[in-house]
Amino acid sequence: MLHSTRAAILRAPQRSPLARRGHPAALHRHPFQTSPRCVAAKNRHASFQAGENDTGHISAGPNEGILFFDNVFPFRVQKVLGVPFASHDAPPGIFSQLLNPSHIGTDPTSVIENAVKKANLSSSVKAIETLWRAREGGAFVKFTHDGSTPSSEIEKTLKEYLQKKNIRPWFSPWSRMRVNLVKGKPWVEDMFRYPTQWLKVEFIPSEPGAEAVELSQEQLYAFFRPYGKLWDITPQPSDSKIVPRYAHLDYSSLARSVMAKNCMHGYLVGEADGGGKKGTVLRLTYEKKVKAHWIRDWLFSHPRVVIPIVAAIVAGITVAVFDPIRTFFVKAHITRTWHLQENRIYKWIVGYATDIIRWRRRKDDDAGMEAVWDDRKGNIEQIQTWLMETADTFIIVQGPRGSGKRELILDQALKEKKNKVIIDCKPIQEARGDSATINAAAMEVGYRPIFSWLNSISGMIDMAAQGATGVKTGFSETLDSQLSKIWNNTTTALRQIALDSRHKDDKDAHLGDDEWLEAHPEHRPVVVIDNFLHKSQESGVVYDKIAEWAARLTTTNIAHVIFLTNDVAFSKSLSKALPDRVFRQISLSDCSPEVAKKFVITHLDADVEDDQPPKDGSEKALPSQTRTDLGELDSCINLLGGRLTDLEFLARRIKTGETPNKAVHEIIDQSASEILKMYIFGSDSADDSSKRWTSEQAWMLIKELATKEMLRYNEVLLSDTYKSHGESALHALEQAELITIVSGPNGRPASIKPGKPVYHPAFKRLTEDTVLRSRLDLAILTDLIKIENATIEKCENELLLLSQLERQPAQLTPRVRYLLGKLAASQAKIEGYESEQKDMKKVLGAEY
Numbered sequence: 086m087l088h089s090t091r092a093a094i095l096r097a098p099q100r101s102p103l104a105r106r107g108h109p110a111a112l113h114r115h116p117f118q119t120s121p122r123c124v125a126a127k128n129r130h131a132s133f134q135a136g137e138n139d140t141g142h143i144s145a146g147p148n149e150g151i152l153f154f155d156n157v158f159p160f161r162v163q164k165v166l167g168v169p170f171a172s173h174d175a176p177p178g179i180f181s182q183l184l185n186p187s188h189i190g191t192d193p194t195s196v197i198e199n200a201v202k203k204a205n206l207s208s209s210v211k212a213i214e215t216l217w218r219a220r221e222g223g224a225f226v227k228f229t230h231d232g233s234t235p236s237s238e239i240e241k242t243l244k245e246y247l248q249k250k251n252i253r254p255w256f257s258p259w260s261r262m263r264v265n266l267v268k269g270k271p272w273v274e275d276m277f278r279y280p281t282q283w284l285k286v287e288f289i290p291s292e293p294g295a296e297a298v299e300l301s302q303e304q305l306y307a308f309f310r311p312y313g314k315l316w317d318i319t320p321q322p323s324d325s326k327i328v329p330r331y332a333h334l335d336y337s338s339l340a341r342s343v344m345a346k347n348c349m350h351g352y353l354v355g356e357a358d359g360g361g362k363k364g365t366v367l368r369l370t371y372e373k374k375v376k377a378h379w380i381r382d383w384l385f386s387h388p389r390v391v392i393p394i395v396a397a398i399v400a401g402i403t404v405a406v407f408d409p410i411r412t413f414f415v416k417a418h419i420t421r422t423w424h425l426q427e428n429r430i431y432k433w434i435v436g437y438a439t440d441i442i443r444w445r446r447r448k449d450d451d452a453g454m455e456a457v458w459d460d461r462k463g464n465i466e467q468i469q470t471w472l473m474e475t476a477d478t479f480i481i482v483q484g485p486r487g488s489g490k491r492e493l494i495l496d497q498a499l500k501e502k503k504n505k506v507i508i509d510c511k512p513i514q515e516a517r518g519d520s521a522t523i524n525a526a527a528m529e530v531g532y533r534p535i536f537s538w539l540n541s542i543s544g545m546i547d548m549a550a551q552g553a554t555g556v557k558t559g560f561s562e563t564l565d566s567q568l569s570k571i572w573n574n575t576t577t578a579l580r581q582i583a584l585d586s587r588h589k590d591d592k593d594a595h596l597g598d599d600e601w602l603e604a605h606p607e608h609r610p611v612v613v614i615d616n617f618l619h620k621s622q623e624s625g626v627v628y629d630k631i632a633e634w635a636a637r638l639t640t641t642n643i644a645h646v647i648f649l650t651n652d653v654a655f656s657k658s659l660s661k662a663l664p665d666r667v668f669r670q671i672s673l674s675d676c677s678p679e680v681a682k683k684f685v686i687t688h689l690d691a692d693v694e695d696d697q698p699p700k701d702g703s704e705k706a707l708p709s710q711t712r713t714d715l716g717e718l719d720s721c722i723n724l725l726g727g728r729l730t731d732l733e734f735l736a737r738r739i740k741t742g743e744t745p746n747k748a749v750h751e752i753i754d755q756s757a758s759e760i761l762k763m764y765i766f767g768s769d770s771a772d773d774s775s776k777r778w779t780s781e782q783a784w785m786l787i788k789e790l791a792t793k794e795m796l797r798y799n800e801v802l803l804s805d806t807y808k809s810h811g812e813s814a815l816h817a818l819e820q821a822e823l824i825t826i827v828s829g830p831n832g833r834p835a836s837i838k839p840g841k842p843v844y845h846p847a848f849k850r851l852t853e854d855t856v857l858r859s860r861l862d863l864a865i866l867t868d869l870i871k872i873e874n875a876t877i878e879k880c881e882n883e884l885l886l887l888s889q890l891e892r893q894p895a896q897l898t899p900r901v902r903y904l905l906g907k908l909a910a911s912q913a914k915i916e917g918y919e920s921e922q923k924d925m926k927k928v929l930g931a932e933y
Contacts, residue, residue: 149230158219198212286331298360304358309345317334318333415532481671583609628658681732787852862921870918877915
């Protein structure tokens with residue numbers, strides 16, 4: 086479908102008379118020139134863009150030919166401008182000068198005229214019609230000649246001219262203008278379809294009833310390679326049932342694809358070229374090169390690249406989105422922003438209501454603690470002084486369980502400190518599984534949201550990816566890394582809390598953040614780590630991470646760190662985190678008898694002090710003044726000791742009406758039962774692998790400590806019962822709080838005493854039970870007999886080996902005497918043990 090240049094703009098339904106007569110005005114009028122007639126005709130629907138008589142084809146008569154020029158317009162100019170034009174192949178008037186071929190030197194008519202003149206060809210070669218194809222960036226030109234010069238020669242002349250002139254429009258400075266002779270019957274539709282580099286070639290019969298021949302790749306290459314570089318030729322699969330048969334051509338550039346399509350569409354391949362007897366017509370169409378599911382296939386086929394990228398994206402989202410949210414929640418947890426008790430309105434309401442209604446001032450659990458705090462006033466003041474100093478080290482409060490460490494710190498030393506966080510290691514250490522441990526650690530500091538369940542899923546994904554790729558992807562995170570995230574977010578929150586006290590009008594406002602934190606230790610928040618080294622023998626990962634995090638807080642002056650621990654060997658764990666620091670330590674022991682008695686009496690009087698006074702105006706009668714059995718407290722406290730939990734238990738039993746002696750004996754009996762259950766009968770159970778001592782080892786200590794208040798550490802290790810894994814058993818019993826190992830000079834273990842003061846009378850109570858004593862002593866003797874029998878067996882084996890020698894050297898005589906003496910000594914011990922066993926068996930057989 087070719088137009089005259091004037092008809093291309095006017096979009097007339099028929100060819101212009103000027104064009105039909107070959108009038109010069111028609112040849113030189115371009116589609117971007119405007120006139121009143123052009124403007125009036127722009128809205129007409131009919132157009133020669135659909136070919137001659139709207140057939141979509143161009144016809145060429147005798148002595149006529151059709152050429153296609155590329156690089157006349159920018160490709161897809163309509164798509165770039167974003168709106169469809171009234172004329173599908175002509176841009177709006179505002180671009181008429183910018184894209185006018187006559188102005189940019191790409192007018193095909195001028196090119197033909199200049200090339201003909203330069204080649205001295207016959208003047209009868211004239212361009213008679215031009216069809217502009219803005220969507221394809223080119224134009225069709227129909228020309229006439231007198232027959233003396235073949236069309237192929239004219240094509241060659243134009244190619245040589247364009248190659249020599251090297252015409253390059255401003256919109257395409259890297260590619261020049263090209264021309265080719267149209268060999269087929271081009272289809273010049275005016276639908277909104279855009280060219281692509283992917284061409285579909287269909288093999289069509291030349292006439293109805295004829296058979297088309299599917300051309301091979303070599304034949305297709307010979308036809309289409311002259312128009313440009315081909316990336317690939319893809320024939321139709323042999324088992325495909327789709328007709329007509331087809332093949333795909335993939336050109337290296339869009340311009341080459343457009344040139345091939347416009348020049349070869351409708352080309353008849355004759356019998357000589359492999360098209361069959363009747364010939365085969367080539368039908369070309371643009372196709373989008375879309376591979377189904379190519380994104381999914383690429384992702385699944387490149388796991389080594391995709392999975393690390395996904396992990397990085399997830400980590401980036403976590404850092405960018407969730408970390409600020411988590412830091413906000415941690416900060417709110419520390420500052421108690423959402424705690425109702427800290428609200429000013431709530432405090433005012435409670436204070437106003439207290440003036441009207443008398444509330445109980447103190448809880449029963451807190452009654453009597455004033456006497457303890459008076460006794461430990463020096464420790465409280467010492468801790469408060471340390472919190473006001475700039476010292477990058479730990480504060481450690483060590484004492485047995487029930488000695489009041491937590492109350493001393495939270496209720497007294499940090500009573501006026503607002504910004505503090507308490508981290509209890511007990512629920513973290515006792516959690517089962519990584520997810521539970523992460524949840525427990527997050528709850529202690531208010532770290533949320535926490536997706537601990539994703540840790541297990543990501544672990545399975547990482548395992549599957551490792552099986553597929555052979556390398557770890559790093560998608561999953563270990564417990565170590567998850568805990569590090571929690572502590573790092575808490576560090577950020579603590580730093581922000583510490584710096585919130587800084588103001589622009591301060592005298593030292595010019596200091597940096599680190600310098601200001603170092604200069605103002607009073608503004609640092611306090612981190613209290615309770616139950617440190619609780620069940621440390623099971624796993625040390627949690628404690629190692631907490632110690633490293635605490636060291637980072639103290640060395641960077643972000644917060645004060647206070648450790649509360651029952652373990653006397655805490656320095657081994659903490660020295661790894663701060664190897665070059667001297668710790669500030671306070672050791673809490675049991676209360677003195679005077680303080681213990683005052684604690685019990687104050688606890689008894691607490692309830693009466695809060696009661697309403699008598700109506701007769703007399704003074705309230707306190708239990709310490711009315712009860713006559715409180716004189717027994719002195720002897721009872723000597724038995725019970727000064728452990729706060731035991732004293733509180735005693736006071737509660739006395740409140741119920743029991744006498745002090747009866748209450749103490751009940752406590753001793755209960756402690757004795759606990760000892761039997763925890764350390765004797767439960768130590769050898771098959772389902773409890775955490776016990777690292779035998780019942781014989783525990784009973785030996787109980788029996789010895791019943792008669793002596795303290796044992797020598799090394800003397801115990803020399804006994805036959807502790808020959809096997811003696812030290813580990815002693816340390817395990819210390820962790821279980823049956824005994825307490827007291828350190829001597831240079832920190833070495835020196836002596837052993839009961840774990841709690843009440844255990845000493847409990848040990849005596851157990852040894853007074855003859856049946857229990859006989860049973861357990863019998864077990865110890867049986868164990869000792871096994872040891873001596875093993876010794877005798879070794880001596881006999883060695884003597885047998887020596888007796889088998891042919892000659893007995895004199896040097897073997899001392900060794901033989903030594904073995905015989907050792908054998909005799911072991912035999913004598915066995916006889917003595919068996920004699921003792923007879924007496925014990927008599928007791929077991931006679932008593933219940």
